[in-house]
Amino acid sequence: ERFVELNGMRWYRTGDRGRYWPDGTLEFLGRQDHQVKVRGHRIELGEIESALAGLPEIARAVAVTVGMPPQLAAAIQLKQGVNTTEHDIKQLLQQLLPDYMVPTSLVIYQALPLNANGKVDRKTIISELATHTTNVVDKEPPRDELERQLAELWQEVLKCPALSRYDDFFLSGGDSLTATQIIQLLHKRHITSELIPLRALFTAPTVASLSDYIKQQWQTHSSIAINESTLFEEGTL
Numbered sequence: 026e027r028f029v030e031l032n033g034m035r036w037y038r039t040g041d042r043g044r045y046w047p048d049g050t051l052e053f054l055g056r057q058d059h060q061v062k063v064r065g066h067r068i069e070l071g072e073i074e075s076a077l078a079g080l081p082e083i084a085r086a087v088a089v090t091v092g093m094p095p096q097l098a099a100a101i102q103l104k105q106g107v108n109t110t111e112h113d114i115k116q117l118l119q120q121l122l123p124d125y126m127v128p129t130s131l132v133i134y135q136a137l138p139l140n141a142n143g144k145v146d147r148k149t150i151i152s153e154l155a156t157h158t159t160n161v162v163d164k165e166p167p168r169d170e171l172e173r174q175l176a177e178l179w180q181e182v183l184k185c186p187a188l189s190r191y192d193d194f195f196l197s198g199g200d201s202l203t204a205t206q207i208i209q210l211l212h213k214r215h216i217t218s219e220l221i222p223l224r225a226l227f228t229a230p231t232v233a234s235l236s237d238y239i240k241q242q243w244q245t246h247s248s249i250a251i252n253e254s255t256l257f258e259e260g261t262l
Contacts, residue, residue: 026038028253032063041054042054048116054056054071059071061090061095062095062098063090063095063096063125063195064204066125066126068097068126068202069207070088071191072092072122073088073097073099073122073126073127073128074086074087074088074099075255076118076121076122077099077101077114077118079121080114080117080118081102081104081109082103082104082107082114083101083102083103083114084102084104084105085099085101085102085137085145086100087099087101087137087145087147087150088101088128088199089099089150089151089154090151091130091151091155092155092196096128096130096195096196097101097126097127097128097129097130097152098128098130098131098132099128099130099131099132099212100127100132100134100137100150100153100154101131101132101133101134102133102134102135102136103113103116103133104138106117110133110226111131111132111133114131114133115127115128115131122226123227124135124228125225125227129196130151130154130192132154132195137150138150138153162233164189165190165191166189166190166193167189167190167191167232168190168233169236171236171239172190172233172236173230174214174216175232175235175239176188176189176190176210176232176234178207178210178214179194179197179207179217179232181193181201182199182203182206182210183197183198183203184198185197185198188232189232190232190236191231191232191233192231192232192234192235193230194207194226194230195207195210195227195230196230199226199230201223204223204226204227205223207226208220208221208223208225208226211239216239216245217239217242217243218242218243219241219246221239221240225238
């Protein structure tokens with residue numbers, strides 16, 4: 026499987042993907058076995074790693090999936106003398122990648138762990154990130170009626186235990202199909218003033234954040250209705 030014969034020569038398949046440019050440049054595109062599916066999206070982990078490595082603060086980065094349902098996580102090694110936080114890095118990354126490709130958890134290492142061959146030890150990183158506790162959500166119950174409605178709707182669709190206001194829809198078992206179902210039900214049950222875009226649930230994936238989004242939508246809707254009511258004087262139509 027790994028050692029193959031071609032034109033009388035023996036070659037070794039590394040498992041890497043690449044392509045030659047017309048000028049002879051060989052471009053590295055990532056590992057063949059580093060394509061994953063998260064939240065219903067097919068994701069190339071190499072694209073996340075390239076985006077992270079392109080940030081001026083970062084020396085090396087490794088993207089992995091952890092948990093079930095799988096969520097994205099990344100281990101980061103900063104350049105010498107750089108002082109930044111996981112939150113700052115995530116904000117920069119959100120400008121480069123779609124929301125569904127931004128790792129839920131980012132962990133800064135002094136030096137990434139290496140295996141006996143001197144390569145980045147992905148198994149160790151996956152094990153450590155899986156037990157990383159900085160991303161544990163607060164189990165605060167819903168605060169108001171809207172948050173309670175959202176939590177109960179998610180529980181109904183996802184067939185999961187009671188949710189807190191900071192539980193993530195996708196980490197609770199949601200995907201793009203159930204997200205579409207949620208959006209339809211929100212409108213059908215008059216919880217939203219109109220159909221919200223699918224991306225709203227990706228950018229506001231918790232009960233608390235989606236509640237804030239919906240409240241803002243209702244405020245905008247009410248403001249438009251008030252403005253339209255002042256376009257004509259009473260009795261002119």
